[in-house]
Amino acid sequence: MREVINKYPRLLHGGDYNPEQWLDSPQVLEEDIRLMKEARVNCVSLGIFSWARLEPEEGEFHFGWIRRIIDKLYENGIYTILATPTGAMPNWMTAKYEEVRQMSPEGVRNLPGRRHNFCYTSPIMRKKMKKINHELSRHLGDHPGVILWHISNEYGGNGSDASCHCPQCQQAFREWLKEKYKTLDNLNHAWWTAFWSHTYTDWSQIHSPVPNGESRLHGLNLDWKRFVSHQIQDFCMEEIRAVLKYSVLPVTTNMMEYFKPLDYFRFAPQLSIISWDNYPEWHSQKDEVNVAVRTAAWHSMMRSLKKAPFLMMESTPSIVNWKAVNTQKRPGLHELSSLQAVACGSNSVQYFQWRKSRGSSEKFHGAVVDHRNGSNTRVFREVSALGSRMEQISDTVYPTCNRPKAAIVFDWENWWAVEDIEGPRKDMAYQDTILAHFKPFWEMGIDVDFVNEDCDLQGYRLVAAPLNYLYKKGYAKKVKDYVEAGGCYVATYFSGVVDETDLCILDRHPLEELLGIRTEEMDAAPEHRVNSIGFEGKSYKTGCLREISHVIPGEGAEVLASYESDYYAGCPALTRKSYGSGRAYYLACETEEAFLKALYAGLAEENGIGTEFTGRLPYGVTVSHREGGQDLWFVQNFNEAETQMELPGTYARVEDGMELKGSITLKPFECLILAAK
Amino acid sequence: MREVINKYPRLLHGGDYNPEQWLDSPQVLEEDIRLMKEARVNCVSLGIFSWARLEPEEGEFHFGWIRRIIDKLYENGIYTILATPTGAMPNWMTAKYEEVRQMSPEGVRNLPGRRHNFCYTSPIMRKKMKKINHELSRHLGDHPGVILWHISNEYGGNGSDASCHCPQCQQAFREWLKEKYKTLDNLNHAWWTAFWSHTYTDWSQIHSPVPNGESRLHGLNLDWKRFVSHQIQDFCMEEIRAVLKYSVLPVTTNMMEYFKPLDYFRFAPQLSIISWDNYPEWHSQKDEVNVAVRTAAWHSMMRSLKKAPFLMMESTPSIVNWKAVNTQKRPGLHELSSLQAVACGSNSVQYFQWRKSRGSSEKFHGAVVDHRNGSNTRVFREVSALGSRMEQISDTVYPTCNRPKAAIVFDWENWWAVEDIEGPRKDMAYQDTILAHFKPFWEMGIDVDFVNEDCDLQGYRLVAAPLNYLYKKGYAKKVKDYVEAGGCYVATYFSGVVDETDLCILDRHPLEELLGIRTEEMDAAPEHRVNSIGFEGKSYKTGCLREISHVIPGEGAEVLASYESDYYAGCPALTRKSYGSGRAYYLACETEEAFLKALYAGLAEENGIGTEFTGRLPYGVTVSHREGGQDLWFVQNFNEAETQMELPGTYARVEDGMELKGSITLKPFECLILAAK
Amino acid sequence: MREVINKYPRLLHGGDYNPEQWLDSPQVLEEDIRLMKEARVNCVSLGIFSWARLEPEEGEFHFGWIRRIIDKLYENGIYTILATPTGAMPNWMTAKYEEVRQMSPEGVRNLPGRRHNFCYTSPIMRKKMKKINHELSRHLGDHPGVILWHISNEYGGNGSDASCHCPQCQQAFREWLKEKYKTLDNLNHAWWTAFWSHTYTDWSQIHSPVPNGESRLHGLNLDWKRFVSHQIQDFCMEEIRAVLKYSVLPVTTNMMEYFKPLDYFRFAPQLSIISWDNYPEWHSQKDEVNVAVRTAAWHSMMRSLKKAPFLMMESTPSIVNWKAVNTQKRPGLHELSSLQAVACGSNSVQYFQWRKSRGSSEKFHGAVVDHRNGSNTRVFREVSALGSRMEQISDTVYPTCNRPKAAIVFDWENWWAVEDIEGPRKDMAYQDTILAHFKPFWEMGIDVDFVNEDCDLQGYRLVAAPLNYLYKKGYAKKVKDYVEAGGCYVATYFSGVVDETDLCILDRHPLEELLGIRTEEMDAAPEHRVNSIGFEGKSYKTGCLREISHVIPGEGAEVLASYESDYYAGCPALTRKSYGSGRAYYLACETEEAFLKALYAGLAEENGIGTEFTGRLPYGVTVSHREGGQDLWFVQNFNEAETQMELPGTYARVEDGMELKGSITLKPFECLILAAK
């Protein structure tokens, strides 16, 4: 694989480091170096919230202190990921230039404070950002210890929906719309403004969706979300251009799970490598399975964005401090949850934060180094042990990556549209639906990619597209071509309903020919009206979204499952149609988990996408597969108990080459890394 | 009966039609006509949200397109109810004239968008409304196909409390108060402003109740609600005068259930016929009984407003799209729920909407014609079947109306006052209390009118006034006269507490002489302090509101039920006193449903208001009675199952004259229409 | 004891009196005097909301009416507590001077209305307050019937957090900070602003914490709360100086439970006597024990503020009207709940309100005199009976007070800090934790004082400091001195975490030497991860906050209880260390109630703080002890049932001298007042 990070092509271990908080305590900084080496830290992120130190007054720059820290780290074998400081603005700027602060949907300008709250349209903010980024690039962009640019921090994480409604954003939105629609007639048609007499007769009448104005024109809502994502992406691109002025380093920006306001598929091409901040809610449920599945899905998304290894840029070594209840990770879970990232394609385990800050809002967030007890803590010992292990596996693991044969469609524009509808249910939950379809693969030990509607589907043997409400232009044709060429495609209820502007597609489902079915009604039943479907001799409960469809006579769709009661008893719940060399499935309703498990087990077999572990994994255990160098299997036990399993072959443990085969016992929260022999 | 709608005196079947959304698709409009005829549609509502089409720029009017549609409909035997377009303002107006937009209680002017959000005080809005209404009237007010004016749409439905707090409304409110109170001294006394030192010393100090200002001066709150209702009613009257400038058609405006902000009793006199929009939550509970009762009450209110047949102006043929869960009406329920309206006095079954809009917020609201499948849907077939049946019954049903002998007092001013109190409980629920008293009648198959405190009580044999907290001037005397002349009156706990300005009535209950009781305390018990009352040998649970009263010795009140525990065990819970030729009952507490059933069963018998069906109706079945032409009985089975019942006599089925008597089987959701033989 | 109230040194019985609402009904005022005498009322509070009557237009004063009322009361043996009227501003003032109205955190100026909503910084408000207070003082400050100044009313009770965010308050806050920190460097360090790049470079950049600005800088949050409390206290002091201009009467202001925004420990020194308004939620739970405990704690706080008797300035004779459900006090409870106040140190039973107002928001609040029925009500009879009893006990009770040997640390600054954290749990509940530690003493019949961290601990044999997160300067040393000198101290989990500016205390717990333990982790477990601790052979459930600590080897701490499961099984949950002549306990986790009961039973015995009743009290019965004159025992039965108990000696009933000993039966809700023989 191409080396994205040339200077230090190894697994990274380290985290966010904030020495600007301790500049007047040199002994703390000395101790940091000593403890980092003890913990096998080889890389830290610097400068994320340092603007006020780097430029304490407008135009007055101080780089000496940070250069000295980078030097000292480098001398000790620790590399630096260098951040641009736009994650939080200094007080001199927010006080002097009102326009750099975001404006709320209610039209109120934010006061200074917190972070992630700048107006990404503001020319002044862009000018100030360029200036500091240029200076950073000029002073530190060629430092031998700096290996990667960390562009800003968690873009859009302003605590609400990331958007700014200021007049400059309104104007930029109108320009963006003019560019897109050319004429108001086009826009009026796309947004169906004749409804409720909302025809726009002048571009200046258009305003972002707000609670005390227009909020129910879904085409407007959708375009506004596109605009906000675009505008932040554009700001990011401008930051990248600025740091690359005097530097040739790769660039990343740290993402946040499936962060709804930002279409990360569009960000990916402008980044050298994907990175993200991973904060699962371990111990929030009876066992860790659902959290592990959700986290694996997030990791898989990050890997999918560029179909390449990524970096886990933040994670906590112990607890976070912003949940209702912040539970300590039980012994072993830290190592497992960190290696889960690597198993899914991460080439790093980085923490927020190295040392707990002494004051303000994150002083109780977990860190490698605590306020008390120095390194004499369980947390520090577990971090150090993991650091050693990562050193051991780095050479073997670094060259590999996961290469799934199955994909699930996850499309941000569909997400925005389907959760904004006033339709069958108010609580359409796109993420949860995606996870319900992802979980069976996790349980079978099959890695899965995510694709959006713009991605190429070729190369996958199975593509599932749950709750795929909005069909972009060309998508239906692409799906048909994919199936015709031999692919297997799973469509569900409430898909193909609208086009890109949220206008209903009239007359026929865009995949009617492919699926061979016709939908008549959508019944969103209340909880107390249960139903079930019969499939392969068993009965499975449905959820509350149930489409009533009919097989089109003579079109070749077979009914595999049917409703068992209510007025649509006997109507198809699952159909299959052969099409070209492939097959297309249609699932008419939400179902309980067990049904999806049965469905995808069959499809995995039918399409040959299982691994040697499929069918052999006990509850709570999964396996991920990195290939490219050696064939590596990450066997992950998410049970807080010893778990027996049968290995399907003979393997060598990567750390020490020990041979493993047959029946083995996994320790609680153990992660084995096995190489095929 | 007087023919309100002269041009087409028949049962109407049709709904809201929005061809302005499809003007560039002539084939859609062609298909509409064809399908309307197939569905037996004889009447549509036009122009409700057409302002932007009728007047695309200020002062530029286009009536050709709508005239052509009315012509075409008329040629095909379909009549038009023509709406004034004020339900939604065009963007050119909201952009140019800020004052036409409502201002929130927080003092923030709305931005353009949504609907129902104009300031009803604004002179500019009134001027623009008059202009478009005059033009409408002049161009289309004598079209032979137009049968009725539909004034605006769902007045007040702005999603909050209908009110506008702009400076012009503040000024109008002050003028309204000056007119009412004449002097500040009078106002200060009425609002009891000496409390908390809130004496007004200048009219300009008065402001509408708002969260960050005065909100707990209940006299002010009450007058503000009166003013808002009055101001919208005044706007409506001005719309009516405008459309009648060149037209002699009858007028209506579509109401919304018991819409709290508008005192519909005050609207009624200025309308030719009452109409309303009916959206019950079918299938939201285990069975349909409670929803059916609530809906019957709404219909009864509409009939009561003018003691005459009304129009159901909107209803959904399938689902709505604005509830949390939007469940399809099960087969048969559409016909039953439509005929329930007719059973209660409606002369129409109209839908929102004829054809689903393609975009924006109501695209998933149910409609006769779907986005797909044309007329090949269950919904279309059920609508068509009902259309045919309405044609069959029209001649028989149209001349009749319900003429109840019992009435329940439902007074908007009482509602506003009793739910605004800081009193025994925060959650005083007036509507629910009314429904609890209405339900026993529904179960007995006895139609009930609603009256407010200003209505004439003569002509009713029984009047119940639950939770009648506020007594308007003259009300107590009217009740005494009514009972003295032979009426039966039921008063409850927490009645007669305050006068019209929410000042407590001192010293004695205004009906003390009539009831013969004196109240000492109100105990709002918490849930865990249960109590019960003994009545006719049975024990019934009380609710949480319990008044502790005493019979005044020697005044003639008999105790019929008493509390069974707590420190007021033995105190009266139900008393009766003969007064003149009538009787007055006093109910001291909330009770479980079964008690009210027993109480009203006795009172129905005592006062001879039962029907031939009373006592014979199985669970879930009710009967309504339209008289005037023939004696018609609408037997409605709200069970989703076959239900046996015994007919009390011999009847002819209206559709075909088939004789029915003795034991019959009602199909699930069947509605039989029987004529007495 | 020093007589604070010289003119009438007796138990007071009476309440808020609002004759300004009835000036045009002289017969009402006549009747008031007659009924007050009947109810044994000897003292009323006057003028609380009279500003609009006393100064109906700016600068125009009317004192005649109130002087006549005070005269009339005095002639009838009824004394007056005279209020300054700042609790509610007149409309002429709020209309003319915008600046006197508070500004919300969102920057919106309040509109006129309600009460307690003036800006306590506003120079105009202070000027107007001084003028009216001077006039009051000059006209009535030496009236023989006036015995006490009632300064304003429920300071800070504006329905939110008491604060005003107007520009004048911002400026005053900055001045207050300058005075405190001297330099921005000091402030930046104290608030740890380097975090998130929030370094202030100019004092003008500082703004109060607000939702749309800075809200997560906890040092700022804490200082803002200190400032708000200080500023209101300063306003109060200015009021006091104003009324004392022409008067030498004592002063009080009526407090509200543990009112979070105001640090009452700082108010206490400037007041002559503490008074407060007591509104427990009787009957809200299955029985009255928890409410009685909470109320006893409130009373104990009021007594502790000056270690002296206090006044219960308000309470309801029946119900309040501002809770969700307002239940009547059952027979007997009024007398018990009133005497509970006296048992805990109150020298009064005062009501809000004497007569129900006729209109506005408190018309349904309980009062001695109802709208109807005059004095012929249960409420009036119970009030009168209590009045007689208070006359009987006054001579005996008045000279005494409670003198506890145990204290619990309750510190407002700790409260503000610990509930603002982003730490282990979002729902840190300081009050509830304090109550959990208070309840075992209540159950043992042991009076407890509250102290804050600034108080002297000497004189107490036991001091418990639950959840004592913030350690003020010098506090740790004081505690060590206290224990060394023989005291017993109980520290808990999450204590000694931060210093006064909310900066974490680094390296060691400030009491590490005293406690002999070292804490490694805080585990905030979710509900489903239960744990338990073993103590004295029994197992007790833990709560969700659990610290993982270790005994420092050789430092002398003994482990008394340990965790029983999870990865910290065996870690200490309760330790004890002897230190000097005393002992220090450390409790590592939240526990169920039964554990605290066992713990404090042991500590009470160990430290000899039990009373003769300890160990003999049945469930629901407690005893309080007033001493100083005679030794008085208030035996309080909070059971709504007869309750048997064994007296530990022979006593004389105070009212009649009747001898009581051995087994006795307490009536439901009875309060016996016994003198030791």
Ligand SMILES: [Zn+2]
């Ligand atoms: Zn902006």
Ligand SMILES: [Zn+2]
């Ligand atoms: Zn207005």
Ligand SMILES: [Zn+2]
């Ligand atoms: Zn202020």
